[in-house]
Amino acid sequence: MLATMDATKQYDSTVRQPAFRLAGWLGALFLTLALTLVPHSPLSAQDKGFGSANFSLGGSTMAFGGNSEDHATVRLVSDKTAVIPGAALRVGVEVELADDWHIYGRESGDVGEPTRVEWDIPEGWTVGDTQFPTPKEDRMELVGETIVSYLYEHEVLLWAEATPPAELTPGAEITFGATIHYMLCKTDGMCLPPASKEVTLTLAVAETAEATEHAERFIGAEPGGTSPVGGPFELQDVADQSLWMALLKGLLAGLILNVMPCVLPVISIKVLTMVRQAGEHPKRIFQLGMAFSTGILVVFLGLAALTAYFGATWGSQFQSRGFLVAMIGVIFVFSMAMFGVWEFGLPGALSNVGAKEEGESLLSSFGLGIMATVLATPCSGPFLGAILAYAMRQPPRIIFAIFASIGVGMALPYMLLSIRPTWVRFLPRPGAWMERFKQIMGFVLLGTAVYLLGILPSDWMLWTVVFCLGLGIASFVWGQMTTLADPRSKHLMVRVIAILIGVFSGWLSFGYFLPATTGQSTTHMLDWEPFSPQRLEQELAEGRTVLIDFTADWCPNCKFNEAFALNTEETKKFVETHGIIPLKADWTDRNEEIRLMLERLDSVSVPLTAIFPADRPTQPIVLRDTFRKSTLLEKLNEAVTTESNSE
Incomplete structure (x- = not known):
């Protein structure tokens, strides 16, 4: 006491x-910032214009993520070739978008920046509300919640009806202007900063006018109306603030x-x-x-x-798989600290910043x-x-x-x-x-890691677990392979080894196995069709060589064969060149037909690959357990060569 x-x-x-000075400084800063901003609140969406988020440096302009004009073409069009005094005219901002790019609707939904148009109409004219076609509704599941956005792809026309005064001189030229504010995003989630684009259109005044090539595109809600999704929503919890x-x-x-x-x-x-x-x-x-x-x-x-x-x-x-894997890894390593595998804290000079x-x-x-x-x-x-x-x-x-x-x-x-x-x-x-509380928190952290693991696609889960296994070994080496009595050089060496183990496990999981089992197999995937005894008999009766892969999702050796022998560029080329029919016998769940076929091939387990030559279907070539691509190609060549020689 x-x-x-x-x-x-x-x-x-x-x-x-010092504590009171810091608290006072934080409070003063927060209050000053709030007071500075009060005159600007509340704001509507139209007040949020900050251009294209470009920055000038030495006379040049830089934009995060590239230039929006590289992916969108904007121009101003009309439904008539001329302005008729007193007659309504429809003008619209046409946006053509590159493939895989989109902009958002009048309401963007849960993500993105709403699109809006500001019209610059000659004095004496009246202009109606901007009409937005019904956008595409895009839904995405994220951490147990549905994220909804409303967007336009390929091209869109945002238009308004403008009415000129009756007193216009024929032959005079009228210039219209519009500024569109939008945000360009790509399908993979990358977005450019919000941008603005000014466009103009000049038309002559005449007593008559013809429809332009764009006339049929001026469709959507009637002037002054709104579509159910494209129009603005009245959100009280957002507006009344x-x-x-x-x-x-x-x-x-x-x-x-x-x-x-x-x-x-x-x-x-x-x-x-x-x-x-x-x-x-x-x-x-x-x-x-x-x-x-x-x-x-x-x-x-x-x-x-x-x-x-x-x-x-x-x-x-959390939409990023890489981010999810990193968080799972960090949480897993923290859980190891809770179980006492390593001590929480950084050593030496880093431990307490000197x-x-x-x-x-x-x-x-x-x-x-x-x-x-x-x-x-x-x-x-x-x-x-x-x-x-x-x-x-x-x-x-x-x-x-x-x-x-x-x-x-x-x-x-x-x-x-x-x-x-x-x-x-x-x-x-x-x-x-x-100590008990710390151990309980270790299990809670493991539960958090398992929850995040469930968000990953199924083909990422196994290799993320392998990565965590490597991190567990690295944590053990870091925390258990030295004592306080050991020299500083040994501490340094052990921790370098621990870091290398963690890095290697990451490369092995995501730089080697994941591309081999997802990216490579997708690119060079054989055109597998489901196996059945009837299908096998049919193909052999028609004189075709058949390749059967007996596999299962729970079989790691099966995945190895598929990644490094079956679903490869060379194998795919050989199979397609010689007209070989690939059939997949998926034994992930119980299947009596597959079991009986395995017994006929003197096997009770997978993986097993069988090649039935067209000229001798009763003498299949069997590859058991794991094998190399060269072995598979040799056996395939043996099957088709025998067939060619018999001919």
Whole structure:
């Protein structure tokens, strides 16, 4: 108790003033930013124009992801060849899109940037609402939720009806202008920054006019109306927001994220370390807590940048298979630490950014904050959905303010405990329960990794598990192959070996086996057809050589044969050249016909490959277990050569 009181007194003189200065600085910054933005709220979608997100540097222009004009052609067209005084005229912005590229509708849905058109019509004219054809509805399953977007592909015409005054002089020329604001995205998910394009059209005034080649394309909702999907929706939870309310709800949403299932395992680890730190110097507790909070805020500001300039959405990074694999790997390695395979913390100079204290490091605490925030992105707690929808319709500075408020809300408990470390005493005292709690959290982390594994495509799952096995071995080498008494050189050597094991397992899984079992087999996949005894008899009766692959999804050797012998470029070319019929006998589930055929071939297991030459169908050539491509080609050549010689 006396030690705690002494530490508290020392904290009063060494930490309290910096802590209050930091808290005051954060509060002043947040308040100044909010006050700066108040006059601009609320904003409609039309206020969110920030051009093409180009940056000037030394007279040149750079754009993230390329130039939108490389993938979209925009021009202004009309339904008549001339302007007739007093007669309505339809003008439209025509957008032609390159293959695999699209723009969004008047409402973009859960992702992207809504498309809008601003008309520049001569004085005295009237113009109706812009008509949007019904867009394509695109649905995608992501982390248990359906992400919906409304988009246009190939080409689209966005038009409005303009009415000229009756007093126009025949022969005069009228120039129309329009500016379209849009975001171009590719089918694979890559998007260019929001862009704007100005187009013009000049028509002469005449007493008569003919229909243009574009006249039939001016279709859609009647002027002044809206289509069920293409028109604007009245979203009360998005529209009826003030900036102050949005910031408050963002703060509450961030606070609630701390108890969401996605992030709870990592937060529990942080709580565990804070309990362990209860007896440490308050200054150290303050530093570690602020490092964790900084990690949270850095991620939220990064997400704000992605949302403001690239149209990213909450949790969209989980659409990336590479990101999912990386997160599974990190979580798995953390679970190994919970089971005591290796100790959490970084050694040497990295451990405490130059400090010599043992225990949690500033860098690891910062990384833990980043990990907690990234894991929180698949979750959407109370207030969060409406706040994010509101933010996506705002200009960048408001997006940054809202995301910052969410980050501050999530970091708030740890900031408070850092500023007042004496509050840690309200947490349970350190004891034997901590080891049990840590082990339980290890299982929770493993459960999180299994959940993320289920999001991956089935052909990625096996190799991700293999990758995690390699990471488990690397963790064991890192944490168990040295002792405190070993020299520093041995520590360094062992950890280099551990890193190399992790890197090698990643290359083996995703640089070797995955391409072999997915990309290569897809490119050179034989035209397999289902096996049946009747089909075999039919093909042999018609004088064709038949290749049968007896396989199963649960058979790793079968997959090896398919990847490195059967579904290869050379094999595919040979089979097609000689008219060989490939049949697949899939024994993944029970199949009596396949079992009986295997028995006839003196086999009770897979893999097995049988070649039935056309000229001697009762003398099949059998390859058992694993084999090389050269062996397969040799046997195939033997089958067709015998056939050729007999002819």
